[in-house]
Amino acid sequence: MYERYAALFALRNDGGDYAVSAIIESLGVKSALLRHEVAYVLGQLQNKAASDALSGVLKNVNEHPMVRHEAAEESIALLEEFSKDPEPIVSQSCEVALSMLEYERSGKSFEFLFLQTPQVQQES
Numbered sequence: 001m002y003e004r005y006a007a008l009f010a011l012r013n014d015g016g017d018y019a020v021s022a023i024i025e026s027l028g029v030k031s032a033l034l035r036h037e038v039a040y041v042l043g044q045l046q047n048k049a050a051s052d053a054l055s056g057v058l059k060n061v062n063e064h065p066m067v068r069h070e071a072a073e074e075s076i077a078l079l080e081e082f083s084k085d086p087e088p089i090v091s092q093s094c095e096v097a098l099s100m101l102e103y104e105r106s107g108k109s110f111e112f113l114f115l116q117t118p119q120v121q122q123e124s
Contacts, residue, residue: 004034012041020045024053032064039067043074051078076101 008026011019023045026038039057042050057063057071076098083094 001031001034005037008034008037008041012044015045020047020049024049027053027057032067035064035067036070039070039074043071043077046078046081
């Protein structure tokens with residue numbers, strides 16, 4: 001197992017397209033523990049293919065919950081990181097997504113906001 005972890009982190013450090021593809025392929029290994037680490041590494045790569053792979057892991061209801069959990073955690077980490085992006089449309093979109101998540105976690109439904117009549121305050 002140590003050799004697999006060493007290879008995984010060596011590929012992460014390389015970071016090229018071939019390395020990303022090899023890491024994504026590692027999601028197919030039998031060990032849920034290793035797939036969990038693969039999801040963690042994919043989240044660190046800040047790569048479109050890696051993000052797509054994490055999304056696929058989250059959507060796969062047959063995947064081990066620990067692996068899906070790590071994919072979700074890494075997706076949140078990406079939102080937090082890109083909420084500081086210099087491009088306002090990117091950073092603001094991430095901030096909105098994180099705010100929606102925080103609101104949902106508070107036990108309230110985000111959709112509830114749309115059922116209320118908006119109150120517009122007029123300036124004096």
